[in-house]
Amino acid sequence: MQKIKAAIVKFFGTNCENETKEALETVGFDCCIINSNDKNLDNYDLIVLPGGFSYGDYISCGRIAKFTPVIKSIIENLKKRKLFILGICNGFQILSEAGLVKGALLENIGGRFICDDVELEFMGKKFKLPIANHQGRYYIDDFEKLKDYELIKYAVNPNASSYDIAGLYDKNKHILALMPHPERNMITPFKPQNGRIIFEFIKDTIEKEFYGII
Amino acid sequence: MELYKKLNIDEKVFQNIVERLKRLPNDFETYLFSAMHSEHCGYMHSKKYLKNFYTNKSYEDENAGCIQIKNYNLFFKMESHNHPCAIEPYQGSMTGVGGIIRDIISLGANPVCLLNSLKFGKIKQDKTKYYLSEVTRGISTYGNSVGIPTISGETIFDERFLDIPIVNVLALGLVKNNEIMLSKAKEDALIILLGSKTGIDGLDGASFASKILNKNSSRTSVQIGDPYTKKKLIEAVLEINKLNTTIACQDLGASGILSSTSELCYKGNCGAELYLDKVHCQFENITPIQMMLSESQERMAFVIKKEGLNDFKKIAENYELEYSIIGKTIKGNSYKVFYKNELLADIPLNVLCEPYLFDLKRYEEKTITKIDTIKSLKETFLDLINDENFVSKKYIYSQFDEEVQGRTAFSQKENAIGIQYLKETNSFIAIAAKTTVDLSAKEAIKNSFLYLYRKLVSFGFEPKGITNCLNFANPNRKIVQTDFLDTVNELKKLSWEFKIPVVSGNVSFYNENETAYIPPCATIAMLGCAEDKKNIIKPQIFENNYIYYFGEMENNSNDFDYETKLKEIIFSLHKRNLITAVKSVGKFGIIGTLLKNSLFYNIGFKIKANNDLYFKKYPSGYILISENVISNELDKNSFPYSYLGRYFGDKIKFEDLEFDLSQINQIYQNKLYSEMEK
Numbered sequence: 001m002q003k004i005k006a007a008i009v010k011f012f013g014t015n016c017e018n019e020t021k022e023a024l025e026t027v028g029f030d031c032c033i034i035n036s037n038d039k040n041l042d043n044y045d046l047i048v049l050p051g052g053f054s055y056g057d058y059i060s061c062g063r064i065a066k067f068t069p070v071i072k073s074i075i076e077n078l079k080k081r082k083l084f085i086l087g088i089c090n091g092f093q094i095l096s097e098a099g100l101v102k103g104a105l106l107e108n109i110g111g112r113f114i115c116d117d118v119e120l121e122f123m124g125k126k127f128k129l130p131i132a133n134h135q136g137r138y139y140i141d142d143f144e145k146l147k148d149y150e151l152i153k154y155a156v157n158p159n160a161s162s163y164d165i166a167g168l169y170d171k172n173k174h175i176l177a178l179m180p181h182p183e184r185n186m187i188t189p190f191k192p193q194n195g196r197i198i199f200e201f202i203k204d205t206i207e208k209e210f211y212g213i214i
Numbered sequence: 215m216e217l218y219k220k221l222n223i224d225e226k227v228f229q230n231i232v233e234r235l236k237r238l239p240n241d242f243e244t245y246l247f248s249a250m251h252s253e254h255c256g257y258m259h260s261k262k263y264l265k266n267f268y269t270n271k272s273y274e275d276e277n278a279g280c281i282q283i284k285n286y287n288l289f290f291k292m293e294s295h296n297h298p299c300a301i302e303p304y305q306g307s308m309t310g311v312g313g314i315i316r317d318i319i320s321l322g323a324n325p326v327c328l329l330n331s332l333k334f335g336k337i338k339q340d341k342t343k344y345y346l347s348e349v350t351r352g353i354s355t356y357g358n359s360v361g362i363p364t365i366s367g368e369t370i371f372d373e374r375f376l377d378i379p380i381v382n383v384l385a386l387g388l389v390k391n392n393e394i395m396l397s398k399a400k401e402d403a404l405i406i407l408l409g410s411k412t413g414i415d416g417l418d419g420a421s422f423a424s425k426i427l428n429k430n431s432s433r434t435s436v437q438i439g440d441p442y443t444k445k446k447l448i449e450a451v452l453e454i455n456k457l458n459t460t461i462a463c464q465d466l467g468a469s470g471i472l473s474s475t476s477e478l479c480y481k482g483n484c485g486a487e488l489y490l491d492k493v494h495c496q497f498e499n500i501t502p503i504q505m506m507l508s509e510s511q512e513r514m515a516f517v518i519k520k521e522g523l524n525d526f527k528k529i530a531e532n533y534e535l536e537y538s539i540i541g542k543t544i545k546g547n548s549y550k551v552f553y554k555n556e557l558l559a560d561i562p563l564n565v566l567c568e569p570y571l572f573d574l575k576r577y578e579e580k581t582i583t584k585i586d587t588i589k590s591l592k593e594t595f596l597d598l599i600n601d602e603n604f605v606s607k608k609y610i611y612s613q614f615d616e617e618v619q620g621r622t623a624f625s626q627k628e629n630a631i632g633i634q635y636l637k638e639t640n641s642f643i644a645i646a647a648k649t650t651v652d653l654s655a656k657e658a659i660k661n662s663f664l665y666l667y668r669k670l671v672s673f674g675f676e677p678k679g680i681t682n683c684l685n686f687a688n689p690n691r692k693i694v695q696t697d698f699l700d701t702v703n704e705l706k707k708l709s710w711e712f713k714i715p716v717v718s719g720n721v722s723f724y725n726e727n728e729t730a731y732i733p734p735c736a737t738i739a740m741l742g743c744a745e746d747k748k749n750i751i752k753p754q755i756f757e758n759n760y761i762y763y764f765g766e767m768e769n770n771s772n773d774f775d776y777e778t779k780l781k782e783i784i785f786s787l788h789k790r791n792l793i794t795a796v797k798s799v800g801k802f803g804i805i806g807t808l809l810k811n812s813l814f815y816n817i818g819f820k821i822k823a824n825n826d827l828y829f830k831k832y833p834s835g836y837i838l839i840s841e842n843v844i845s846n847e848l849d850k851n852s853f854p855y856s857y858l859g860r861y862f863g864d865k866i867k868f869e870d871l872e873f874d875l876s877q878i879n880q881i882y883q884n885k886l887y888s889e890m891e892k
């Protein structure tokens with residue numbers, strides 16, 4: 001099978017697009033960086049909203065980005081075809097603002113930015129990834145609302161997120177939203193290859209669910 | 215009162231201006247001189263003494279200096295933002311970061327990391343808590359948003375900085391040899407301003423930073439940062455600087471439009487005509503003087519060929535950035551400023567850009583006789599573990615994004631050193647900053663230099679370059695002149711002896727208020743390189759590892775010979791896989807160093823050493839950690855060594871003392887957090 005095509009969306013203020021691209025390429029994706037005005041997503045099976053501070057996080061994180069053409073196009077595409085969406089950090093915030101995942105992201109307790117390595121649990125695997133956010137405290141009022149989701153959980157909750165949630169995976173819509181940064185833990189020498197767990201999961205899922213390759 | 219007096223221009227300086235101008239400057243021009251001939255812009259008390267460092271000449275008069283790795287240049291520079299931080303620490307530290315980034319991007323270099331050196335009063339003081347939380351938040355907000363990792367730093371708590379916090383920030387950037395953009399204009403080209411609108415924030419900032427702080431120090435002298443616009447500006451500037459129609463680039467920092475445009479033309483041997491009515495401003499009734507002196511952030515100045523205008527416009531529009539063509543370069547050396555067809559200033563650039571330089575004199579050295587009270591080992595240890603300078607700085611560094619750009623090789627935040635992989639050159643860099651504030655000026659800079667040298671060596675890095683940020687009080691004080699001269703002379707000597715270039719530097723005087731002044735506070739940052747992953751010593755400590763103390767400089771031995779020989783031995787031990795970690799020893803002696811490791815790897819130790827060595831500050835040897843006995847190897851060379859003991863268990867043991875590691879860890883991890891939450 002030829003390489004899976006992925007688009008990484010760069011909004012003004014996005015700052016993780018290059019390392020995210022490099023990480024995806026390492027795992028075998030064919031990537032390009034597109035901007036917030038690009039509406040035509042027909043070529044892609046994966047759309048990535050990378051980390052950063054889209055539109056300066058002004059008003060609230062992700063609040064302005066959700067009004068861009070690319071997000072509208074993502075919503076349209078999801079209605080009519082299979083498409084995998086990955087939101088990392090600011091990408092998670094945008095997905096939550098756009099109503100594409102349930103729950104909200106609030107300011108960390110103490111109002112401080114937190115950059116740290118955290119232990120995670122996802123689909124039976126335990127591994128460490130870095131987090132770096134200011135508004136990363138996941139909040140949901142009712143656990144029942146998460147029944148369609150596979151959860152990525154913190155082993156030790158760094159910021160009082162509801163139910164220790166670090167990320168969510170919507171099994172039906174193929175939307176993965178993560179506060180931790182998988183791309184930061186694989187492309188540099190000396191780093192463990194933990195980020196691969198996430199990107200390979202995405203690749204396997206697309207191959208299996210979209211193309212029936214087992 | 216005459217205007218120049220009101221504007222704080224020294225009598226000698228003003229006479230010098232009049233003599234060279236051969237007339238009295240008009241009021242508008244006097245304002246321009248007050249900014250350009252301020253200490254902050256003109257380096258009037260220091261310039262004469264900043265020559266003759268060992269340096270790689272190439273970019274001496276640029277915004278930053280560099281070292282080379284393969285076909286890339288690494289530009290780095292450190293700058294102070296002390297005065298703004300004393301008045302408005304959040305905006306002050308934000309714009310400190312913003313300013314140093316501009317110095318790097320103006321050279322066409324892509325910023326890859328940031329670093330800081332901070333000094334505050336004691337943590338128990340409310341004022342310290344305020345400064346610490348606001349400065350940290352400022353650096354965090356700005357650095358994180360623009361996507362440049364803050365990879366290391368130092369924080370010193372000392373009562374002498376209570377009212378006068380010291381905030382120094384460093385930026386490092388990478389550019390291909392053939393893509394460097396200089397700040398030398400050429401005649402017959404356009405002068406363009408790109409970025410935020412000009413307003414009245416930071417008005418008069420240069421003059422404000424050139425005198426002591428007092429109760430009239432105004433918050434409007436502090437600039438306001440906008441990291442979102444800066445992020446766009448960084449990307450746009452790097453694109454514009456790649457156009458072959460771009461001639462020169464300069465950031466707008468102190469004295470904004472005035473200093474950037476005048477320096478561009480002065481360095482490029484041409485003149486300038488500015489039309490201030492063209493400047494894009496925040497509001498209509500801003501005055502020409504305000505426009506010239508405003509330090510509104512997120513602005514850059516370019517000199518471009520006329521035919522490059524369309525390409526320039528395209529890039530600016532892509533990033534949704536405003537710009538204005540504010541003038542042109544001309545033949546000759548006149549700096550002419552027009553506003554609504556009226557000529558406001560016409561000054562020869564050499565008079566504007568070359569201020570009167572003062573002489574400094576070395577006075578009889580004031581000897582610091584600080585007698586440490588003799589304490590028992592137990593008391594000393596308990597003081598150590600409760601010392602706010604020893605405990606974890608996680609409260610601070612966890613607010614800085616260390617990983618963005620994905621270059622950090624392995625985190626050493628507890629060790630205050632940043633280690634980055636540069637994929638562009640397929641090599642590694644390490645960088646750390648150090649200030650010594652408890653020794654005489656001369657000893658302090660030497661101590662910082664050797665400390666950083668050993669620190670880089672302990673991770674397997676070859677020291678390659680230095681930058682500095684020299685923070686002092688009022689240069690009219692005799693003690694300040696003496697300390698300053700001692701500092702620069704010692705740094706010159708060391709840079710020549712070790713052949714490590716001083717690539718850039720910054721001087722900040724007048725760090726005092728009406729009641730107090732800071733001690734000599736010379737910060738240096740040293741950059742090291744490792745071409746190969748194999749050269750890097752990534753510290754690892756395991757149960758039952760052996761601990762040695764290796765080396766000790768004799769009184770009459772030569773620094774350079776001693777340090778380089780030790781370095782070679784350590785690199786060779788590492789190459790042969792005989793050691794698992796190397797540690798340089800700092801202010802808290804070998805106990806402090808070993809304990810930091812214990813806390814990080816959660817393993818206790820038991821050692822026996824000479825009584826004087828346990829807490830000896832900055833000893834000249836290294837700690838070597840090994841899996842096996844390495845005495846045979848260490849016997850092979852002429853340097854002294856001693857076997858100290860082993861890492862094991864969950865206790866810290868030396869002499870007849872025993873402490874519980876987990877209890878120490880509680881204090882170590884929580885002290886700053888609990889103080890800050892009080």
